[in-house]
Amino acid sequence: VRVSKERAAENRERIVSAAARLFRERGLSGAGVDALTEAAGLTHGSLYSHFGSKERLAAEALRHALNSSAARMNSARTLEDYVARYLSEAHRDRPGDGCVMAALAGEIPRQGDAIRHCFTDAVRDAMNRVASLEPGDRRSDDEALAVVATLVGALTLARAVDDPELSARLLEAARKRIAADPPAPRA
Amino acid sequence: VRVSKERAAENRERIVSAAARLFRERGLSGAGVDALTEAAGLTHGSLYSHFGSKERLAAEALRHALNSSAARMNSARTLEDYVARYLSEAHRDRPGDGCVMAALAGEIPRQGDAIRHCFTDAVRDAMNRVASLEPGDRRSDDEALAVVATLVGALTLARAVDDPELSARLLEAARKRIAADPPAPRA
DNA sequence: TGTACATCAGTGAACGCGCGTTCACTGATGTAC
DNA sequence: TGTACATCAGTGAACGCGCGTTCACTGATGTAC
Numbered sequence: 001v002r003v004s005k006e007r008a009a010e011n012r013e014r015i016v017s018a019a020a021r022l023f024r025e026r027g028l029s030g031a032g033v034d035a036l037t038e039a040a041g042l043t044h045g046s047l048y049s050h051f052g053s054k055e056r057l058a059a060e061a062l063r064h065a066l067n068s069s070a071a072r073m074n075s076a077r078t079l080e081d082y083v084a085r086y087l088s089e090a091h092r093d094r095p096g097d098g099c100v101m102a103a104l105a106g107e108i109p110r111q112g113d114a115i116r117h118c119f120t121d122a123v124r125d126a127m128n129r130v131a132s133l134e135p136g137d138r139r140s141d142d143e144a145l146a147v148v149a150t151l152v153g154a155l156t157l158a159r160a161v162d163d164p165e166l167s168a169r170l171l172e173a174a175r176k177r178i179a180a181d182p183p184a185p186r187a
Numbered sequence: 188v189r190v191s192k193e194r195a196a197e198n199r200e201r202i203v204s205a206a207a208r209l210f211r212e213r214g215l216s217g218a219g220v221d222a223l224t225e226a227a228g229l230t231h232g233s234l235y236s237h238f239g240s241k242e243r244l245a246a247e248a249l250r251h252a253l254n255s256s257a258a259r260m261n262s263a264r265t266l267e268d269y270v271a272r273y274l275s276e277a278h279r280d281r282p283g284d285g286c287v288m289a290a291l292a293g294e295i296p297r298q299g300d301a302i303r304h305c306f307t308d309a310v311r312d313a314m315n316r317v318a319s320l321e322p323g324d325r326r327s328d329d330e331a332l333a334v335v336a337t338l339v340g341a342l343t344l345a346r347a348v349d350d351p352e353l354s355a356r357l358l359e360a361a362r363k364r365i366a367a368d369p370p371a372p373r374a
Numbered sequence: 375t376g377t378a379c380a381t382c383a384g385t386g387a388a389c390g391c392g393c394g395t396t397c398a399c400t401g402a403t404g405t406a407c
Numbered sequence: 408t409g410t411a412c413a414t415c416a417g418t419g420a421a422c423g424c425g426c427g428t429t430c431a432c433t434g435a436t437g438t439a440c
Contacts, residue, residue, distance in 0.1 A: 146363070160296055161310055173329040177334075
């Protein structure tokens with residue numbers, strides 16, 4: 001059932017973006033080959049025509065997810081705005097198109113090199129993005145890394161906890177913590 | 188092959204503590220029934236005598252892991268000490284006997300009620316523990332939740348990243364962030 | 375204390391199921407004349 | 408422009424494998440006399 005080149009490219013893209021969503025929703029090991037291709041309206045065989053293996057699709061899907069969720073965040077003009085969006089209930093409740101780090105960090109240590117490397121890029125990108133939004137007088141990569149850790153931790157825990165009140169408090173507490181005046185340069 | 192009551196209780200305990208380790212190392216879905224019981228020197232059938240299902244074992248193992256890793260941390264007398272231990276390379280490199288939150292948070296949203304509830308207890312325990320270590324003049328549950336989020340996020344990312352330098356920096360940056368003077372009460 | 379028997383922790387074969395992957399095949403696409 | 412043919416994206420059956428769970432069975436333990 002050969003299809004036109006344009007159609008094939010379109011199908012490939014549909015698999016990648018369906019995978020980007022499903023991996024974040026169900027985890028890398030939780031999203032199966034059939035579910036991934038079915039979500040793109042195809043059968044599992046086509047995955048192997050395009051990518052060769054589930055792992056190679058995963059690497060590409062991660063890259064895609066990274067780009068698209070970064071793009072979504074790029075409209076934030078201040079750190080406060082960025083943080084408010086990141087720690088919103090909307091982000092918490094829709095992992096499928098949210099932050100790759102919060103969705104997949106736990107599984108990454110058990111993944112292959114390509115995937116780990118791609119994930120590491122995601123961390124560096126987030127660091128740079130946050131650093132670029134910090135007020136000029138206290139801009140620092142280390143500060144930014146600590147902020148990223150707080151964001152990822154708070155969102156991950158807010159998703160895991162079964163008490164809606166505690167979940168909201170986690171988001172709010174982290175927001176306040178980051179918004180608070182910066183640590184004074186040590187005396 | 189009936190065994191004595193003491194032996195049976197001992198076997199049960201061995202399964203629970205092997206599970207507490209393996210679940211943290213491989214994830215809840217990554218640790219299989221055969222691996223879990225084999226690590227305790229038994230066969231899979233014995234899991235069903237003692238627990239009835241993998242999920243019920245998981246709930247018990249989480250509870251066990253929670254208690255034992257909390258006990259391990261209880262010797263910390265100051266927040267600085269607690270944080271230094273939590274964000275140590277030793278903790279990062281040995282997830283099997285480390286923090287339940289950092290090891291499993293990502294999988295928890297897809298688990299059953301018992302497991303999610305147990306995990307929520309872990310978050311509350313950590314919050315209380317951190318709050319109790321904060322200096323009296325700024326003790327607050329919200330502050331503590333933000334600190335817990337930073338700890339969990341930094342450790343999880345430090346484990347995931349494939350660049351040892353970035354990993355060490357994540358731990359160090361979070362340590363400094365938490366150690367820094369507290370946010371001044373807003374003017 | 376010694377004997378007969380019920381109990382039940384643990385074993386291992388077997389179950390159905392979904393996983394990731396392979397492969398012979400299909401048939402429209404793209405190309406060569 | 409029309410015809411003949413090679414290409415190859417996508418299909419669906421089949422693969423071996425490991426999963427969680429069930430169950431008939433074993434044989435030492437614990438109990439009743």
